[in-house]
Amino acid sequence: MAKKTTSSPKHRNIPEPTIARLPRYLRSFAEFAHNQHTVISSKELAGASGINPAQVRKDLAYFGQFGQRGIGYDVKTLDSKMREILGLHKAWRIALVGCGNLGMALLQYGGFAKAGFRIEAAFDVDPSKVGWELEGVRIWATPAIRQVVREKKIEIAIIAVPASQAQRVADDLVDAGVRAIVNFAPCVLTVPKSVLVRGVDLASELEHLTYFLEKSNRTEK
Amino acid sequence: MAKKTTSSPKHRNIPEPTIARLPRYLRSFAEFAHNQHTVISSKELAGASGINPAQVRKDLAYFGQFGQRGIGYDVKTLDSKMREILGLHKAWRIALVGCGNLGMALLQYGGFAKAGFRIEAAFDVDPSKVGWELEGVRIWATPAIRQVVREKKIEIAIIAVPASQAQRVADDLVDAGVRAIVNFAPCVLTVPKSVLVRGVDLASELEHLTYFLEKSNRTEK
Numbered sequence: 406m407a408k409k410t411t412s413s414p415k416h417r418n419i420p421e422p423t424i425a426r427l428p429r430y431l432r433s434f435a436e437f438a439h440n441q442h443t444v445i446s447s448k449e450l451a452g453a454s455g456i457n458p459a460q461v462r463k464d465l466a467y468f469g470q471f472g473q474r475g476i477g478y479d480v481k482t483l484d485s486k487m488r489e490i491l492g493l494h495k496a497w498r499i500a501l502v503g504c505g506n507l508g509m510a511l512l513q514y515g516g517f518a519k520a521g522f523r524i525e526a527a528f529d530v531d532p533s534k535v536g537w538e539l540e541g542v543r544i545w546a547t548p549a550i551r552q553v554v555r556e557k558k559i560e561i562a563i564i565a566v567p568a569s570q571a572q573r574v575a576d577d578l579v580d581a582g583v584r585a586i587v588n589f590a591p592c593v594l595t596v597p598k599s600v601l602v603r604g605v606d607l608a609s610e611l612e613h614l615t616y617f618l619e620k621s622n623r624t625e626k
Numbered sequence: 627m628a629k630k631t632t633s634s635p636k637h638r639n640i641p642e643p644t645i646a647r648l649p650r651y652l653r654s655f656a657e658f659a660h661n662q663h664t665v666i667s668s669k670e671l672a673g674a675s676g677i678n679p680a681q682v683r684k685d686l687a688y689f690g691q692f693g694q695r696g697i698g699y700d701v702k703t704l705d706s707k708m709r710e711i712l713g714l715h716k717a718w719r720i721a722l723v724g725c726g727n728l729g730m731a732l733l734q735y736g737g738f739a740k741a742g743f744r745i746e747a748a749f750d751v752d753p754s755k756v757g758w759e760l761e762g763v764r765i766w767a768t769p770a771i772r773q774v775v776r777e778k779k780i781e782i783a784i785i786a787v788p789a790s791q792a793q794r795v796a797d798d799l800v801d802a803g804v805r806a807i808v809n810f811a812p813c814v815l816t817v818p819k820s821v822l823v824r825g826v827d828l829a830s831e832l833e834h835l836t837y838f839l840e841k842s843n844r845t846e847k
Contacts, residue, residue: 422643428829428833432812432813432814490840491833491837492840493836497839506728506730506731509727514728514828515789516812516828520830522829560839585835587832587835591653591737591740593650593653593675601835603831603834603835604676605831608737609649609650611718611720611741611808614806615712615713615782616648616712617806617822618713618805618822622713
């Protein structure tokens with residue numbers, strides 16, 4: 406069977422688990438670049454990203470023939486290819502709804518700016534917070550979502566409100582033209598098919614770990 | 627080829643993507659139970675969990691023959707089977723390191739308690755926070771990690787400190803006997819092979835979405 410190589414800029418057939426690993430490679434590229442490493446081996450990338458070498462080689466194969474036998478992969482080329490695939494070569498306009506502890510943590514989270522994301526507007530129901538500016542981002546009253554999101558042409562929203570308020574907030578965001586939502590509220594949102602939702606369930610991260618702990622307990626017995 | 631059915635309580639061969647979906651099913655079971663639904667169809671479960679019906683049926687098949695044709699699945703049985711697989715039939719002792727905005731959000735996050743997790747101790751470097759009690763959890767000084775984690779026999783830790791401090795914190799936790807870490811710091815941790823780490827990169831949630839937005843933009847052109 407002939408080995409399939411992908412060199413088209415469309416890359417339509419990259420499997421989702423590979424896509425999900427790209428952000429981890431990007432973090433590692435940033436570290437390599439910071440340390441003036443311009444060419445790296447798949448083994449080095451595996452070590453830095455915490456992904457096994459065979460998987461790294463398989464993933465990189467989707468990005469065409471960048472690796473040179475005995476020399477390695479060019480960090481800058483791989484970085485810009487992966488950014489293009491992830492849609493990170495352009496700026497995305499983001500809104501944050503909910504400025505409690507979690508929302509505040511997200512506003513101040515260094516990782517967003519580092520990845521090239523910019524929160525353009527924040528919203529909260531608490532009148533004492535409305536009008537504040539934090540990290541250069543103004544906090545608006547929640548009922549202003551439709552107007553502000555439309556005016557600022559925001560495409561992505563982060564929901565960090567209690568579960569009881571999340572659906573109403575999502576409805577307003579979708580009405581105003583938001584096309585993708587990261588949902589931190591512990592509930593499932595109902596949205597039109599054209600809108601993407603990524604639910605971040607903080608408890609499920611723990612549940613995933615307890616599965617492996619429990620499994621290793623069983624094996625030890 | 628004979629169809630393989632799993633009825634052993636060990637369930638060693640459940641694929642990881644299925645395991646990763648179990649928490650979402652558990653959330654839905656809680657809603658069904660709350661609404662006095664004792665028997666559900668795979669279609670109902672699909673609707674509530676946001677997972678497609680074919681995938682739901684495939685996932686449930688790993689849990690043996692609980693579904694009855696034309697009747698459906700017994701919520702309580704499925705719930706307790708999945709909890710057992712995830713190791714949630716017992717209590718896990720958790721420590722939280724870092725009580726900034728994110729740490730505070732995690733301490734107050736309703737989803738943990740709902741899922742049966744209990745944070746036993748919190749740690750922070752800020753002397754003005756040490757000694758506080760929040761949501762019934764005492765905040766200790768970070769240098770006390772080794773002692774407190776050992777004394778309280780903590781098995782799982784959540785790291786919510788800046789990236790620059792994360793590795794040192796992880797070393798202390800592992801030394802004190804922690805076997806699994808959820809890492810919110812935007813960096814890769816180096817730990818012994820026997821320790822599980824799950825990195826939660828909040829920016830990568832956004833990057834996953836921009837991939838799909840960019841892809842649909844390309845398709846529309």
